[in-house]
Structure formats: C-alpha cells, structure tokens
Amino acid sequence: MDRPDLVSVAVAVLSALQTFFSFASRADAHRSAGARYAMAKRRLDVLLLKTEDPASSxxxxxxxxxxxxxxxxxxxxxxxxxxxxxxxxxxxAEQAERDGGI
Structure with missing residues (x-):
C-alpha cells in the first residue's frame, strides 16, 4: 500500500470514528447545558442581590x-x-487546588 492509499484509509477510518462517537453533537449538548447553567447562575446572582435589601422583596x-x-x-x-x-x-480536583476548596 503506497502512501496516498494509506492516508485515504486513515481519513476514512477517522471519519467513521467521528461519526460513530458523534463528537460534534455531544459538544453542542455540553455547550447548550453550560449556557443554561450560566443563565441559572445569573438568576441566582439577582436573587442574592435582592436578599441584601430586606425592603425590596x-x-x-x-x-x-x-x-x-x-x-x-x-x-x-x-x-x-x-x-x-x-x-x-x-x-x-483542579477546582479544589485553584480555589482552596470546593
């Protein structure tokens, strides 16, 4: 098998693996979940601000x-x-090292 044939086979195998494991759709699902968690965090931040002023709510x-x-x-x-x-x-573990605890 010469070099161009080997590269073609490698590309085909890698493409099949990428399709099988559906990396793109999994990445999109994680990105979407992260955006929804960020939205919830912002809502929690607003709620915490409201608790600082007892007269507001x-x-x-x-x-x-x-x-x-x-x-x-x-x-x-x-x-x-x-x-x-x-x-x-x-x-x-990385968060604990960076922040000094969880």
Missing amino acids: STSDLLAELQALVGVLDDIEQGAPDVPDSVYDRAR
Whole structure:
C-alpha cells in the first residue's frame, strides 16, 4: 500500500470514528447545558442581590423565586449530557487546588 492509499484509509477510518462517537453533537449538548447553567447562575446572582435589601422583596416572594430556580436547575440537569466520572473527578480536583476548596 503506497502512501496516498494509506492516508485515504486513515481519513476514512477517522471519519467513521467521528461519526460513530458523534463528537460534534455531544459538544453542542455540553455547550447548550453550560449556557443554561450560566443563565441559572445569573438568576441566582439577582436573587442574592435582592436578599441584601430586606425592603425590596418579601420572604415569601424570595422563596417563590428560589423554588422556581430549583425547578429550572432540575430541568437543566434532566436534559444535560452525562460527564464521565474521571472528567468530573479531575475537574473537582483542579477546582479544589485553584480555589482552596470546593
């Protein structure tokens, strides 16, 4: 087998693997979940700001907003792709080193 044939076979095999493992769609699913988690974090940040001024919202209003946010997080988790344990454990260890704890 000469060099051009070997390259053609390698390209075909790699293309088949990429299709089989669907890396692009998995990456899109992770990107989408990350964007939804970022949206939920912003909502939580706004909620925390509201708690700093007790006159701005009643406790029942804050609890209702928090309950709605819990529902949003539950929905995100249901649709989010799984992260392998090894990747999760490595990310937690890196975060602990960087932030001095979790």
